[in-house]
Amino acid sequence: MALKDGKRVLVFIAGVIAVYALVKLLAMTGFLNPYWLRILDQALIMTIGALGLSVIFGISGQFSIGHAAFFGIGAYSAGLVTKSLGGDPFTFLLALATGAFMAGLVAFLIGLPVLRLTSDYLGIATLGFGIIVKVGFDNANKVIPEMGGATGMTGIPQVANFEWIFIFCILSIVLARNLVQSGHGRACTALREDEVAANVVGINIFRYKMLAFVFGCTLAGLAGALYAHRYPFLHPSSFDFLPSIDFLIIVVLGGMGSLTGTIVTAIGWVFLLEGLRTVLGSTFVDYRGVIYALLLIIVILVRRQGIFGNKEYGFLAPVVRRKEGRNATIES
Amino acid sequence: MLTVRNLSVYYGAIQAVQDISFEVKEGEVVTLIGANGAGKSTTLRTISSLIKPKNGEITFEDKTVTNLKPHQIVGLGLIHVPEGRKIIGNFTVRDNLKMGAFLRKDKAGIIESMEEVFARFPRLKEREKQLGGTLSGGEQQMLAIGRGLMAKPRLLLLDEPSMGLSPILTEEIFEIIRTINQKGTTILLVEQNAYMALQVAHRAYVLETGRVVMSGDSQTLRDDQRIRAAYLGEIA
Ligand SMILES: Nc1ncnc2c1ncn2[C@@H]1O[C@H](COP(=O)(O)OP(=O)(O)OP(=O)(O)O)[C@@H](O)[C@H]1O
Ligand SMILES: [Mg+2]
Numbered sequence: 001m002a003l004k005d006g007k008r009v010l011v012f013i014a015g016v017i018a019v020y021a022l023v024k025l026l027a028m029t030g031f032l033n034p035y036w037l038r039i040l041d042q043a044l045i046m047t048i049g050a051l052g053l054s055v056i057f058g059i060s061g062q063f064s065i066g067h068a069a070f071f072g073i074g075a076y077s078a079g080l081v082t083k084s085l086g087g088d089p090f091t092f093l094l095a096l097a098t099g100a101f102m103a104g105l106v107a108f109l110i111g112l113p114v115l116r117l118t119s120d121y122l123g124i125a126t127l128g129f130g131i132i133v134k135v136g137f138d139n140a141n142k143v144i145p146e147m148g149g150a151t152g153m154t155g156i157p158q159v160a161n162f163e164w165i166f167i168f169c170i171l172s173i174v175l176a177r178n179l180v181q182s183g184h185g186r187a188c189t190a191l192r193e194d195e196v197a198a199n200v201v202g203i204n205i206f207r208y209k210m211l212a213f214v215f216g217c218t219l220a221g222l223a224g225a226l227y228a229h230r231y232p233f234l235h236p237s238s239f240d241f242l243p244s245i246d247f248l249i250i251v252v253l254g255g256m257g258s259l260t261g262t263i264v265t266a267i268g269w270v271f272l273l274e275g276l277r278t279v280l281g282s283t284f285v286d287y288r289g290v291i292y293a294l295l296l297i298i299v300i301l302v303r304r305q306g307i308f309g310n311k312e313y314g315f316l317a318p319v320v321r322r323k324e325g326r327n328a329t330i331e332s
Numbered sequence: 333m334l335t336v337r338n339l340s341v342y343y344g345a346i347q348a349v350q351d352i353s354f355e356v357k358e359g360e361v362v363t364l365i366g367a368n369g370a371g372k373s374t375t376l377r378t379i380s381s382l383i384k385p386k387n388g389e390i391t392f393e394d395k396t397v398t399n400l401k402p403h404q405i406v407g408l409g410l411i412h413v414p415e416g417r418k419i420i421g422n423f424t425v426r427d428n429l430k431m432g433a434f435l436r437k438d439k440a441g442i443i444e445s446m447e448e449v450f451a452r453f454p455r456l457k458e459r460e461k462q463l464g465g466t467l468s469g470g471e472q473q474m475l476a477i478g479r480g481l482m483a484k485p486r487l488l489l490l491d492e493p494s495m496g497l498s499p500i501l502t503e504e505i506f507e508i509i510r511t512i513n514q515k516g517t518t519i520l521l522v523e524q525n526a527y528m529a530l531q532v533a534h535r536a537y538v539l540e541t542g543r544v545v546m547s548g549d550s551q552t553l554r555d556d557q558r559i560r561a562a563y564l565g566e567i568a
Contacts, residue, residue, distance in 0.1 A: 186427070187434065200412045
């Protein structure tokens with residue numbers, strides 16, 4: 001086990017360094033201009049948030065339709081920290097921790113009553129919660145003038161460069177992977193597959209739903225916190241219903257239960273939308289909803305299990321222990 | 333070991349179990365028999381806390397368990413092998429078995445239990461890496477029982493282990509139930525196959541529309557005219 005796993009970890013680390021070097025090289029030679037570098041950062045931020053929903057919905061089967069609201073909570077609360085205390089590295093890290101923590105805390109409070117019910121209720125509750133949060137952001141300036149209200153929040157120091165975002169993206173991937181492959185992750189998958197089965201083997205269903213939900217929303221908060229320090233303008237509409245649908249589409253399109261699928265699809269999705277925006281120009285906004293609907297219909301018709309099904313690859317694939325034989329499957 | 337007193341269970345307005353009482357003593361195999369919809373599964377689901385009773389008390393080894401959560405019940409060694417198997421189709425046979433030991437921390441003991449299950453069900457050993465959902469019905473039943481055994485049960489609740497099995501496999505499963513009991517696990521068995529159930533059980537309770545209408549040791553019930561007519565398919 002140790003050897004095989006160790007080798008995969010080394011390959012993963014080598015891959016991470018290679019990707020970093022490649023991006024830097026492309027940026028230096030001008031292949032990636034600042035515009036596309038910005039989109040790349042956005043793709044990585046999106047990946048962090050989408051990994052969160054992947055754990056909640058893909059791995060644990062808990063339907064949440066308000067993921068962008070947690071992203072927004074992370075963005076605004078982190079932004080408040082640096083806007084008032086300044087943007088030195090220490091305050092920036094404090095802001096990221098605050099954003100992640102606030103989103104996780106709110107998730108915990110919502111989960112307390114709702115996660116005792118079936119997954120459908122979480123969907124309804126998070127839908128309602130998303131609307132409330134949007135209204136809250138729209139009117140936040142009445143309580144905290146710094147938050148800007150419906151006109152948006154500005155003045156957050158833009159200190160999140162590619163390096164920071166890249167590091168936190170990798171960190172999120174490692175965290176999500178370790179959670180999913182642990183006994184806790186297996187318990188989450190078991191309760192997704194069959195709650196009665198999970199109950200009769202002694203899995204505390206409520207506790208594991210809570211674990212997945214808080215973990216996933218914390219990642220959304222972290223992603224939002226990074227976003228606030230990369231894009232100088234926070235607007236309530238960036239965190240309402242449609243962006244939540246973006247996260248859902250990424251998880252479903254990538255394949256429910258596959259972190260690999262979520263990562264690849266999150267990055268692809270951001271670049272696809274940006275490409276469409278470039279091609280369609282201002283009409284893109286009008287066609288966005290149509291494109292989403294078409295894509296989902298195509299996926300359901302052609303490949304219902306999503307691009308990656310529930311398979312994992314490379315570093316993300318479960319470790320095959322010697323004792324368990326060489327041919328163990330790589331089902332998530 | 334297990335005592336059920338004046339238990340009543342409702343689904344909304346429908347009363348599925350009406351004021352039933354029975355007990356299972358340590359070392360016994362006790363069976364609940366009865367027709368479709370008699371309330372047998374409901375009784376087991378209530379014991380393992382998957383549903384809450386309206387009235388009544390359940391004690392396990394002198395401890396009231398009526399208000400415990402399902403995972404706490406499992407922690408006491410009261411293990412439910414539910415109707416319809418409820419194994420995890422996307423997990424391998426081995427992973428399903430491992431799930432059965434979810435609350436155990438003794439790594440060596442878990443490996444030992446796994447070997448015991450494989451020894452008892454060689455077919456599962458052959459299919460160790462196969463996905464649970466691709467097993468045949470009989471194999472899934474073996475897996476469900478094996479998963480229950482992985483928890484080191486003190487009392488095993490078996491809900492219709494013979495459902496959908498061929499006569500030969502049914503015999504095989506009942507033989508296994510007998511040996512599990514002989515090795516020291518107490519069993520509460522729910523069955524529609526009254527003939528087989530009365531062969532392995534020491535005592536039996538007969539349920540009709542949510543009530544216990546008859547009880548006694550298996551031999552006596554096997555000889556009873558009404559039982560023979562209603563459950564053993566004989567013309568009275
Ligand atoms: N989830 C449910 N909601 C409503 N009614 C239910 C539910 N589950 C069971 N019932 C009803 O409760 C009664 C008892 O059902 P139960 O499943 O306990 O019967 P059973 O004795 O196990 O029958 P079988 O031998 O067919 O499995 C039936 O009338 C059934 O329709
Ligand atoms: Mg039943």
